[in-house]
Amino acid sequence: MMEEGRTPKIVDVARLAGVSTATVSRTLSKPETVAQKTRDAVLKAAKESGYRVNLSARSLRSRRTGVVGVLVPNLGNTFFSRILAGIESTLARKGLSVLMVDTMHQTTKPEFILDYLNDSRVDGILSLDGSLSPTLLQAGQATAGLLPTVFVCEWHDQGNHPSIRVDNLQGSALAIDHLVALGHTKIGLINGPLDNVLSKARLSGALAAIKKANLKIDDSWQFESDFSLQSGVAAADSLLTLQDRPTALFCANDETAIGLISQLHRRGFYVPKDFSVVGFDDIDIARHYLPALTTIWQPRMELGEIGAQMLIERLENKASHTPQPAKVLPVELIIRETTAKPA
């Protein structure tokens, strides 16, 4: 047995098992390179002594942390949680763990996040935040190398980082086509922040679909939001200011849509009677809202799983720099109760 209060280290296990520290190390990391008998003895000794590897020592020596940084714009948005589940389970299967960084919090500054990750904390990055790419690239040139990065959901136009995302243009088209099919001719948009790639893609998809339907969209029918409930509320107030109002609204995401519907209701306007509303994401609560939200569903679990898989491949083939193409997954329109024919 160990003395009281002393954490066993690899040399203690080695002594107990009657082998060298090298053999203990191999048994733990590459068991297949060790004879069955030796392996059993080592594992027994490790268990008996309550040995736990010191990851700092391992990382220092092996130059690998076994950790992937996951950059999330807003942990408060439930949209991300299933993506994270997909990421986590896929990485766990390879013995990798997740360092979650909320890019909103974490002292907020991109440089801070970058410095933080560059302190040899992670082997690679999964970013759900497209705005961080330029900074990452810059750092990659300033220091020795660039952390392998894969974008999930969001992406960045510059640079050639691999990414997995959804067909946002298709999503917008499905939403607009649905409203058009219902007979709406005056369709407004609650856009996301205009510096966000998702917002831009969804906006241009929507404008294209509106044009294709031979409809016009008045400039005053477009409102800016920041994906939050509160900005949906603000959009409702702006909307009601108008004399000539659209009869249907396509929103940047579900939270905006819910804020919008809620405020319209408080101001005496009802959905879908007075306005039809379509969201985007299909967050868990969408189907439980009253009225239940018509929205665009994304394969969230899959986005996370595939993103993680792409990063794993990059980490394992450091040599081959074959740029992985951007993968694009289809979305689905989920028709519920917030859309109807115009009054």
Place this chain on the structure above:
Amino acid sequence: MMEEGRTPKIVDVARLAGVSTATVSRTLSKPETVAQKTRDAVLKAAKESGYRVNLSARSLRSRRTGVVGVLVPNLGNTFFSRILAGIESTLARKGLSVLMVDTMHQTTKPEFILDYLNDSRVDGILSLDGSLSPTLLQAGQATAGLLPTVFVCEWHDQGNHPSIRVDNLQGSALAIDHLVALGHTKIGLINGPLDNVLSKARLSGALAAIKKANLKIDDSWQFESDFSLQSGVAAADSLLTLQDRPTALFCANDETAIGLISQLHRRGFYVPKDFSVVGFDDIDIARHYLPALTTIWQPRMELGEIGAQMLIERLENKASHTPQPAKVLPVELIIRETTAKPA
């Protein structure tokens, strides 16, 4: 300048600044122990060379990781996000960072989580999951020491871990008293999982308040949930099965309440006309739900901040084992639209 592709290390900075590695190290960790002039030279050299500390090396040598493990039962529940913000900002001020562990995912097994954290990954733990305490304690005895742990929101009855939480009994009392004041005499409960400390506290608080009001609660008026939207839906179906129904329901949390209301509505029963409903937590969407949810508000940011502060104190005073008492914060009843007089 460095050669291409080589990460600068402390010895490079030392050479560039014309000092020893010890001085560089001190400048970075304890600047006040270094002469102004030296400090400036070192910082300049560090900046010029693009030096980034290798945290594995630092941790290995200093036996501190600078990381706090935060155990969250369910990242998908928005209730946690503001608590996490409070935790993160408080820890960041002390140069500590957060390793977030979703105790639902992360291969789910408590032993796995424990082993994971014990691999010298963290200096201490903030647990929002009360169920993990026994396991942590056990491990503390098996290995050299116990990771300093503070419980936030949830806690564990055994053991004497410091904790910061809300007065759940008071919350229940406020909810029940409100329903009683409205004239309800038949009050039902959608309880959380009965092995959860929060559920137990809220349940016993509710039962006490019902008793104090000289009311009876029929056994059939109690339903079990798991804090999820879906379990609220199931509770609604069970409720409607009854001949003799309560006229008001107090729910374990807001998600359950929303699931309940949504399903009642689909079955043709309206809130608050047919049933009054009170939630718990005041998640962001509560005020935007239709009808807006009457619920119990918790000081979430504060819970996170104080919890982090308590852990910081434990980490800084390793010697003094003065057990910090459990701190309890008050809650507030937020009356919105889901409660009314019985029909």
Place this chain on the structure above:
DNA sequence: CTGAAAGCGCTTACAG
């Protein structure tokens, strides 16, 4: 206030 030197606990070519 600063430097020389030891050592944190591992992994990994290398040799056998």
Place this chain on the structure above:
DNA sequence: CTGAAAGCGCTTACAG
């Protein structure tokens, strides 16, 4: 299949 030995990049008493 296994072991001896070097070394990853830091920090920290210790001495001056």
